[in-house]
Amino acid sequence: MKTADKVYAAKHKHVMDFAFDQNVADVFPDMIRRSVPGYETIISLLGVLSAQYVTANSNVYDIGCSLGASLLSVHSQVDVPSVNYIGIDNSPEMLSRCRQTVEKAIDPGQLTLVEQSAEKTEITNASMVVMNFTLQFMPPEVRLDMVRNIYQGLLPGGVFVLSEKLDRSVDRRDESRPGEYEQDTIEMLHHTFKSLNGYSDLEINQKRTALENVMLLDN
Numbered sequence: 001m002k003t004a005d006k007v008y009a010a011k012h013k014h015v016m017d018f019a020f021d022q023n024v025a026d027v028f029p030d031m032i033r034r035s036v037p038g039y040e041t042i043i044s045l046l047g048v049l050s051a052q053y054v055t056a057n058s059n060v061y062d063i064g065c066s067l068g069a070s071l072l073s074v075h076s077q078v079d080v081p082s083v084n085y086i087g088i089d090n091s092p093e094m095l096s097r098c099r100q101t102v103e104k105a106i107d108p109g110q111l112t113l114v115e116q117s118a119e120k121t122e123i124t125n126a127s128m129v130v131m132n133f134t135l136q137f138m139p140p141e142v143r144l145d146m147v148r149n150i151y152q153g154l155l156p157g158g159v160f161v162l163s164e165k166l167d168r169s170v171d172r173r174d175e176s177r178p179g180e181y182e183q184d185t186i187e188m189l190h191h192t193f194k195s196l197n198g199y200s201d202l203e204i205n206q207k208r209t210a211l212e213n214v215m216l217l218d219n
């Protein structure tokens with residue numbers, strides 16, 4: 001059974017910036033499933049894509065691999081030989097938990113888990129690169145270079161899968177509802193999604209505050 005996410009359940013005197021620390025690593029599968037709409041579908045679809053795009057003798061990268069859900073999904077559907085799976089994450093706590101599960105499923109000779117910042121990742125010979133909700137945690141000024149680096153390391157016909165949360169408040173004003181922005185609707189729907197998944201208003205609001213300086217959304 002997954003450990004329930006209670007990280008923001010009690011009132012925090014000061015809400016600190018969000019960090020992928022031990023408290024988060026311990027509850028991460030529950031946290032991400034209840035917080036990110038469509039997360040489980042995306043994970044399954046990565047397997048579908050990998051069966052199509054991953055080629056023999058190539059590298060697969062999962063940048064910001066967390067506990068390895070994407071790597072495991074990709075690996076489960078690949079049916080070609082000599083594929084190397086490379087997971088990158090800058091949180092030692094997340095990577096340590098990742099190692100515990102992923103090493104049971106993927107042959108150690110085909111698996112490399114690296115604790116480092118995504119910016120430092122050298123991408124080579126890649127048939128598939130996944131950034132599932134990770135680019136949004138990198139400083140905005142390094143994001144374009146990160147994507148360029150990935151493009152340069154992709155093999156011809158390779159695939160880059162990017163999942164991101166976006167801010168639609170600037171360029172998508174809905175003229176038929178003056179003063180109201182698409183982003184407000186998205187945030188309201190997201191709040192409802194989290195409420196329906198059992199988070200209290202206090203939890204939702206404290207987490208939002210914690211992410212304010214850490215997850216800077218592109219639009």
Ligand code: GEK
Nearest residue numbers: 020064066069089090091094117118132133134137
């Ligand atoms: C999944 N992809 O389950 N360099 C490396 N890792 C980073 C960086 C960075 N600069 N910044 C954040 N991370 C996963 C989910 S979670 C998304 C990804 C979320 C790592 C961070 O430690 C965390 O593990 C991950 O990126 C983001 O499919 O929690 O919303």
